[in-house]
Amino acid sequence: MFIISILTLRIYLFAHSLNVRDVLQEMEKVQLKGEAGEEELKALEMDMTGKMLLASWRGARLEVIQVLREVQLLLMHSVAESLNFSLSLFKVVDQVLKDPSANDSIILNRAKVSHCTLPCLDES
DSSP states (O other): OHHHHHHHHHHHHHHHHHHHHHHHHHHHHHHHHTOOOHHHHHHHHHHHHHHHHHHHHHHHHHHHHHHHHHHHHHHHHHHHHHHHHHHHHHHHHHHHHTOTTSOHHHHHHHHHHHHHHSOOTTTO
16 A cells, blocks of 8 residues: 555656646746736746645655655564564573473572563563
């Protein structure tokens, strides 16, 4: 869905750019003929300015959307890596604390050490 949205925005941006070009060409034709009045030229300038602003706004919006999407993907990747690390760490701790070859005092000491050295997930 995101790709369709970006594609649609690019098509709109391209269409508005062509529209600005058309208005600019129309202004040049009118100026070359010399038949246009001051008000007509001013109206064409206003029309072109509005279309340029709209095209610029859409271009800037497209850039912002793309950057935000990249940030979102990076954050999702970072969170996934963090969760994988935490799960791996808990598996190792479980293996160490549930070692059948260790007696109760060794397991108790391991639990004390792991409690002191492992980062608490609730604090982050």
